[in-house]
Amino acid sequence: MRTRMTRAAALGAVALLALGACASNGGGDGAADVDAGDFPEGSTMARLADAGSIKIGTKFDQPLFGLVGPNGVPEGFDVEIGKLVAGELGIDEGDIEWIETVSSVREDSIANGTVDIIVATYTINDTRKEKVSFAGPYYLAGQSLLTLKTNTDIQGVDDIGGMKICTASGSTPEQNLLENYPDAEVVPFGQYSDCLEPLRNNQVHAISTDNVILAGFAAEHDDLEVRGEQFTEEPYGIGLAKDDTDFRNFINDVLEKIFEDGRWVEAWEATAGTVLPTPEPPTIDRY
Amino acid sequence: MIDVFLDNGPAYLAGFRMTLALTAVAGVASLVFGTILAALRVAPLRPLRVLATGYVELLRNTPLTLVFFGMVLVAPQFGIIPPIGFWTAIICLTLYTSAFVCEALRSGINSVGVGQAEAARAIGLTFGQSLALVIFPQAVRTVIPPLINVIIALAKNTSVAAGFAVVELVATGRRLGQAIPGEAVTILGGIAILYLLFTIPAGLFATRIEQKVAFAR
Incomplete structure (x- = not known):
């Protein structure tokens, strides 16, 4: 207990130092030197740049992508992407208002203006496109496998025949396993986290769902490891008000810019990249 | 709408069969274990009574989901690793349901006049003999309806195993x-009908048995 307290105190001190460093930078290097006049009059970009602040929705409980730590500030890849987009509007990190958007409220949060954009492991699909517009994708997630580090039998999805694969009952990954990998024995639990103990006790051989969720488990538990290439594609996009085409094009331009100049890779490696391999930047879908 | 059922007949049937299997196996096991518990609760030895009472109160007042979590997450910490899936479910459902079976039987035992037990002992029967030959046969008759209730509850409780x-x-x-987006209501309706297919006949069966074994006291 004492060591943990000491560690927490040390972390806190480091965080304070880091904050101090940012402050002394005078605005930091995140925000680009732009003002409202640089954007077409009446556009969302002009409005946000003029206000000097933005409301970004993200997850608060998704390790590596959007997770709020003890200091109350969300951290992760989604958060970094949000900061980069805000920066291109000339908005400082400190002027971003982070709002928790759990999966079920994302469309409504955009529709009623609770948030300006959403960066929250938000998979682009046709049903959602009817309610919101998507910029991106900025990352392609996909179904993968998590095993014990000591497991040598499963190196990828080709090795799961005859193996017990744990997943969530009634989920898309379960559906995919049943349809496309009939040789694997699917063991469905209520939630993905229920699979961890059976995996440790060798009652199942692997857990399968989106690599992002698996990477979160791997980051929290030293004895677990994400195995093999992902075998489905879930494109993560930035959600914004439906049919705000100017704003969507702007965000797409920002994404292409950060793909090129290395800031995207930098953001990845500082967050999710600590557990997951660094992918090639995806291709923007300007639908 | 009917297509949903026809197209997925085999899936529905497999699910229904699994629910029936859980109910049948856990039901028989609960009746056996519950009877033993009931015997312990009226045993002449105090420690046995205390043990059985403690067990019944603990399991009867714990949510079934927690029993499952205990078996899946906690028991392995103590080296108890039951085969995952069907048998874990059977163990949990039996542990839980037997507490209710025990209480139903005990209420039946209490309804048998104390004179019956005294008379049985007076003619030289042992405790076990008087329980098995005199008290239980009378007790069971009065508790058929509550026992069927327990089994119906068990049939519905098997749904907790869906998460395990x-x-x-x-x-x-x-x-x-x-797999079939937008048909959730139809699908769940079908599930409900299959449960009723088991539970309603079970209720009717209970009424018939009750009439058959009824006796005037």
Whole structure:
């Protein structure tokens, strides 16, 4: 207990130092030197740049992508992407208002203006496109496998025949396993986290769902490891008000810019990249 | 709408069969274990009574989901690793349901006049003999309806196993709901009908048995 307290105190001190460093930078290097006049009059970009602040929705409980730590500030890849987009509007990190958007409220949060954009492991699909517009994708997630580090039998999805694969009952990954990998024995639990103990006790051989969720488990538990290439594609996009085409094009331009100049890779490696391999930047879908 | 059922007949049937199997196996095991518990609760030895009472109060007042979590997450910490899926579910359902079976039987035992037990002892029967030959046969007759209630509750409780690696009716419904978007109500309706297909006849059966074994006291 004492060591943990000491560690927490040390972390806190480091965080304070880091904050101090940012402050002394005078605005930091995140925000680009732009003002409202640089954007077409009446556009969302002009409005946000003029206000000097933005409301970004993200997850608060998704390790590596959007997770709020003890200091109350969300951290992760989604958060970094949000900061980069805000920066291109000339908005400082400190002027971003982070709002928790759990999966079920994302469309409504955009529709009623609770948030300006959403960066929250938000998979682009046709049903959602009817309610919101998507910029991106900025990352392609996909179904993968998590095993014990000591497991040598499963190196990828080709090795799961005859193996017990744990997943969530009634989920898309379960559906995919049943349809496309009939040789694997699917063991469905209520939630993905229920699979961890059976995996440790060798009652199942692997857990399968989106690599992002698996990477979160791997980051929290030293004895677990994400195995093999992902075998489905879930494109993560930035959600914004439906049919705000100017704003969507702007965000797409920002994404292409950060793909090129290395800031995207930098953001990845500082967050999710600590557990997951660094992918090639995806291709923007300007639908 | 009917297509949903026809197209997924085999899935529904497999789920229904699993629910029935859970109910049958856990039901028989609960009746046996519950009877033993009831005997312990009226045993002449105090420690046995205390043990059985403690067990019944603990299991009867714990949510079934927690019993499952205990078996899946906690028991392995103590080296107890039951086979995952069907048998874990059977163990949990039996541990839980036997507490209710015990209480139903005990109420039946209490309803048998104390003179019966005294008379049995007076003619030289042992405790076991008087319980098995005199008290239980009379007790069981009066508790058939509550016992059938316990079994009906068990049939519905098997749905908790859906969250613990058993693909019974509810888990089947979840799967179908994921595979056929927008038909959730129809799919769940089908699941409900299959439960009723078992529970309503069980209730009618209880009424008939009750009439058959009824006796005037």
